[in-house]
Amino acid sequence: MIEILPNKCDFCGCCVGVCPEDAIELKEAEIKIIEPLCTNCSKCIWACPIEVIKFNRNGVKAAS
Amino acid sequence: MKKEYDVIIVGAGPAGSMAARYSAVQGISVLMLEKDRDVGYPVRCGEAISKGGIEEFITIDQRWISTPINKFSFISPGGIEVVIPLEEQGYILERKIFDYALAESAAKEGAEIQTRAYVYDLIIENGKVSGVKVEIAGEKKEIKSKIVIGADGVESRVGRWAGLKTYTDFRDMESGTQVTASNINVDQNTCYFYFGKDVAPQGYLWVFPKGNNLANIGLGVSGIIGKKKSALSYLNDFMDSKFPNAPVLTRVAGGIPCTITLEKIVSDGLMLVGDAARQINPLSGGGIASGMIGGSIAGRVAGEAVKMNKLDHIYQYESDWHNRLGKRHKTFDNIKNGIFHFTDEKFNNIAKSVAKVEVDQRSIGNVFKVALFNNPSLMLDVAKAFFKK
Known part of the structure; x- marks a missing residue:
């Protein structure tokens, strides 16, 4: 699953702008992934200018 | 309400x-x-705007002008600087x-x-x-x-x-990050643009002065670049090499949908x-x-x-x-899509040919003509850009 590190996030919204699924919610200084909508496509990770979005393998079914 | x-x-x-x-x-x-x-x-925001861009909507007021801009400076990957006097004045704002x-x-x-x-x-x-x-x-x-x-x-x-x-599309999103730093000793009426694969591939790096040696220094790189190296990492590398001890007053991130x-x-x-x-x-x-x-x-x-x-x-x-x-x-x-694929060599060749033009002869239009004349392959790229649907 995809995780945003809240302490490092600048709340700039770049990730929201590239999310094809509308799966990220951003308020003034709060951000969260709307998990039922997230497809783990990782575009937000590539677009994040300051490396605060990470892919966490825990919780994702390993490919067999 | x-x-x-x-x-x-x-x-x-x-x-x-x-x-x-x-x-x-x-x-x-x-x-x-x-x-x-x-x-x-x-x-x-880098805070740069043309005079005409402001005046259509509001009378210029010194309260929100950081510095007037009358020159652009383009720096090629090999370090060749081309300075172009602007026909229309610009400003760096206090957004x-x-x-x-x-x-x-x-x-x-x-x-x-x-x-x-x-x-x-x-x-x-x-x-x-x-x-x-x-x-x-x-x-x-x-x-x-x-x-x-x-x-x-x-x-x-x-x-x-x-x-x-x-x-x-993440390839069209320029991932941006910027610092506002002091002790940046550059001309206070010139906007600087750096190009090249080591500085800001598929994008550019800007140094925009705000007066008193304060400057916005930032860059944008395409999401396709960010996959391998982040905007932050490129900016840190630039600051470490050009302005290693500059105090940073503001640090922001941002997405620029280009x-x-x-x-x-x-x-x-x-x-x-x-x-x-x-x-x-x-x-x-x-x-x-x-x-x-x-x-x-x-x-x-x-x-x-x-x-x-x-x-x-x-x-x-x-x-x-x-x-x-x-x-x-x-x-x-x-x-933009043509320039995205310029090699460092092409940027350097353009800079070399334009550098031969006397400064007072350099308008954006004239520079463009010289660049085209001396780099026929550029002509093809631009033609492709203009005629592509």
Whole structure:
């Protein structure tokens, strides 16, 4: 699953702008992934200018 | 605050404020909602704009000018500098104060403004957008309106809730980061642009002075580059090599959607403006002036629609925008896609040929001619850019 590190996030919204699924919610200084909508496509990770979005393998079914 | 307005604008940046002003001036009721506690802050912007871009909307005021700009300097990957005097003066703004002044100009025309107002959904009735659901300082409310204008920036979601496709392909999203640093000893009236694969591949790095050796230093790189190395990492490398001990006063991140305008920027009861509509100049990444233009057109058309009691009229905004700037942005986008694939060698060759032109002979047009004449392959790239559909 995809995780945003809240302490490092600048709340700039770049990730929201590239999310094809509308799966990220951003308020003034709060951000969260709307998990039922997230497809783990990782575009937000590539677009994040300051490396605060990470892919966490825990919780994702390993490919067999 | 009332329970119902003619027009509600989501977002109080330059595009939102112009939409508010140009609709309110027609004597209709207008409410502008801003999610942050302040209008104009935080500033996620290099703050450069042309004189004409400002003067169309507001009289120049020294309170929000950091420094006037009269030269551009382009630095090639090999370090060849080409300085070009500008035909039209530019400015580096103090956006915090500039955005305030724009919002005030909307308020003077009668627009209401509410900060700390987070719009989390739209009211949709019979397929038409009819207002917003908003959380104001923690309290949820529904406010109805005839028209909603989404000016909610690169992170816009308002359009999506109305069924428009508004996200940007990650390859067209320039991931940006910027520091405002002091002790940057550069000419205070020159904007510097650095190019090349080591500095900012598929993008550029800017050093924009703000007076007294303060400067905005930032860069944008395509999401396809960010996959391997982040914008932050490129900026840190540049600062370490050029300005290693510069104190950093501000550090921001931001997304710059460098692409053509969204295919649809209007749906029933909804209009999108500024970054939310992807109205940025895709070649320069500049979006203040184009956002104000988009906002002003949308505001005018929305006001007309309310006064005529003919809400279908808002679709007029789409063609008015494309005739004013949208079509030109398509050409700029094609040029951008050509430049994206320039090698460092090509950048250096262009810089070498232009450096031979006397400084007083260098206008943007003349430089372009020399660059083309001495680099025939560039001619092909530009031709491709102009003639591609």
